[in-house]
Amino acid sequence: MIERNKIEIFNSTLIERGLTLICAESITAGLLASNIASISGASSVLKGSIVTYNRDLKTALLGVSLI
Template structure:
């Protein structure tokens, strides 16, 4: 992931006076660590929750246990609830989440490389599905990069007040 993309997220959040929290599963804190590598990130990064197991997703991020039972952990709505839970639990303005299958085996009936990323802010509610290829580490890196890109998109939309609908 490029340094410029990370710096852009921190700068956009600083300019808008917004704070960020992460709720990460397959990336296990990579998104938060990447953001924290930028000087000045402490002004926008509130914290994060690594929620590798379903019970942690439910207990710490408020993901509905019934949803986890029905859909599994790799699901668009699970990603949205994780982002919302990260935002709320850390007292941030924006929550970003990652959940997916990095491999080596499929999980919850989802193929290796299936990833859902969500960003929830005041007027933005984005969820994207991705199909990454490569090794476990390549899928995790691609997921982290995609989360930063989606976070940038959300920050741009949040300032425009478009309710997550591109103009």
């Protein structure tokens, strides 16, 4: 887990700047989105998240090129 106060500061900063976030995660398996969503009011910041651990899904869903 990321320190709660850091996530609160991050969320507050996004709200103050009128910004939102969409996550695409792989090896973190949704850790970032989970931390952000754990803070009250996260729905005004986090618009969604997708976890694509499989190489084929990364390419198909996110357009990630395989090296």
